[in-house]
Amino acid sequence: MGARPLLNRRLAGLGTTIFAEMSALAAATGSINLGQGFPDTDGPREIAEAAAEAVLTGRGNQYPPGPGIPGLRTAIAEHQQRFYGLAYDPDSEVLVTAGATEAIAAALLALLEPGDEVIAFEPFYDSYAACIAMAGAVRVPLTLRQPSFRPDLDELRSLITPRTRLLLINTPHNPTGTVLTPAELAAIAELAVEHDLLVITDEVYEHLVFATGHHPIAGLPGMRERTVAISSAGKTFSFTGWKVGWVTASAPLVSAVRTAKQYLTYVSAGPFQYAVAEALHLPDGYFDALRADLLRKRDLLADGLSAAGFQVFSPEGTYFITTDITPLGEKDGLEFCRSLPERCGVVAIPNVVFYDNTEAGRSLVRFTFCKRDEVLREAVERLGRL
Secondary structure (H helix, E strand, O other), X not given: OOOOOOOOOOOOOOOOOHHHHHHHHHHHHOOEEOOOOOOOOOOOHHHHHHHHHHHHOOOOOOOOOOOOOHHHHHHHHHHHHHHHOOOOOOOOOEEEEOHHHHHHHHHHHHHOOOOOEEEEEEOOOHHHHHHHHHOOOEEEXXXXXXXXXXXXXXXXXXHOOOOEEEEEEEOOOOOOOOOOOHHHHHHXXXXXXXXOOEEEEEXXXXXXXXXXXXXXXXXXXXXXXXEEXXXXXXXXXXXXXXXXXXXXXOHHHHHHHHHHHOOOXXXXXXXXXXXXXXXXXXXXXXXXXXXXXXXXXXXXHHHHHHHHOXXXXXXXXXXXXXXXXXXXXXXXXXXXXXXXXXXHOEEOEEHHHHOOOHHHHOOEEEEEOOOOHHHHHHHHHHXXXX
């Protein structure tokens, strides 16, 4: 094929995701997988039955409308109003996507020009780097540092240049579990307005906040017209394989994102869209019980990790716990995670793969607690061998 590399230079160095590598390692060794963030139980049975009914009655088995079925778009708009007091027109300001991952990709491809700079909180979910690269833009990391993992707002201001186009915000934050406070969000909003920046917010863990509650930045002054808010059904309803996500934004922003999205998947998850529309109307008790259950699981795993010798940073949201392996006499998180299955039959994720500033994350390791109690207890027992 000649000397020219097959993979274009924008994607050089990305390779196979760490999630694929570690999940394959879990399967090969029979280890408990506390790496990739998917529950080991399904979501509400009535929602699964709604999906089955949609398939059996022929709803969504053929191409659904490009923006998503009307019932789901209406349910998403009603969800935003119900929980946050944000009003969106379901016909022009809501877009259904193939999970939040496609929404992020479509938004970045639509809104960025080559050479634009994107400021993102580091460590960042791995698809951010790939999508920014595919858009030909430049990622500029704002490092969240232990032990608090809170953004340095003065540093954020210093990173803004004339080439900055967009802020990519993830709250609740994966992998650190940080939830941005109203004061932090207000300061970020002021910078966005001052410098006329667009903001993309990844809010997929919005209902997995343990104390403070989730506060969308789109509700702050001057932000609605410049914010693309992204969420999905997978984390909230424990149906990660359905890949139903969405965008809410002003009509011009949704139109821009839809232009890119239609050439990615065009449409997806037809029957599941009907089920997710029903899920979004579940009573408050469902969301309260979800948080309470995950909070209990968080504490179960956190206590076990502490007892095993890890330094544990208790998350405010998501279903991940970040730890430092230094107290165990370890330094390299990637090496540690690759050896962990053989050492004690548990799989975790090395945070270093989420960093450009690799030294800041080299000794950090992420575990997920969205598993059954008996699985977490067994994992804790195995980790105690360290």
